[in-house]
Amino acid sequence: MILGWILLFGFLLYAIFISPSDILEIFRDAEEFEIKSKNALYTSLSYELLSSGVWIFILYLFKNLMQDLIAGPLFTKLQIASFKLIGQLIIFITILNELFRFVYKVIFNKRIEINFDHFNLWFVIFGLFLIFLSKIFNQARIIKEENELTV
Amino acid sequence: MPININLDKILEERGMKSNELAEKIGITTANLSILKTGKAKAVRFSTLEAICEALDCQPGDILEYTKN
Structure with a gap:
């Protein structure tokens, strides 16, 4: 994953400082986003960097x-x-991902489209489960502390 | 906490030291210190019974309620 992140960062640097057209050529057939302009390339690469970070x-x-x-x-x-x-963080990044997809399509593909095909509900459920688990752990900590302070 | 522990006063009246009492009632000095400093969240009846027996007093002599 870290290697993937470094590779993406390399793509972004290469696109900004050397030749965006080479990188555009690589991503031209990307299914998820239609990357046709330099700005779209910078935006999608920056977002992917943030998301993978x-x-x-x-x-x-x-x-x-x-x-x-x-x-x-x-x-x-x-x-x-x-x-x-x-x-x-899991809930935040999952929702942000969906928002980014929507805004990206509005700005660069000039179409308003709400598509939940890529929305991973299981990630949100897992995130909520972890928050619930933290509440259980907090309750357990209080009970443990009370138990330790019972003479 | 509005419950005060008067263990120090009773110990002084009986001329007994903390570690002596801890040994008599079978708890660690660390736990007795928790009780004396008011950090304890709860006291077992068995501990209270042992303290009362060792110091020849009533639970009311050790525990005192004051309004906040």
Whole structure:
């Protein structure tokens, strides 16, 4: 994923500083977006960079969370905050993705189209599940603390 | 918290030290310290019973309610 991100970043730099037409040629047959102009190319590449950057950050948080869950004690504040943040980021990026698709088509393809074919409802459900899990962990932390402070 | 623990006062009256009481009632000094400083969230009846027995007092002598 990180390699993919570096590759995208390379494409963007190449398009900006060297030759946008070469990169346009690569993406001309892209199914998802119809990239026909330089601006469309810059916009889609920048968005893909941002989106994949957020996914890399989510994976990094997930890795830290897993390490903490395996090694440390359960129901810590880090675990609660991580579950909540990962859930929020997943929901945010899924909705942002759909919004971007809509705005991109309005601006560059000159058509208003609401299409939920690419909308991944399971990601939103998974994000909500993680937020719910963080609430359960928070409740468990309170009960654990009460139990430890019972003499 | 509006519940005050008067354990220090009773201990002083009985001339007993904290670690002595902890040993008598079978709890750690750390837990007794939590109780004395008012950080405890709950007290077991068995602990209260042991404290009352060791200090020869009533639960009301140890616990006191004050309005906020």
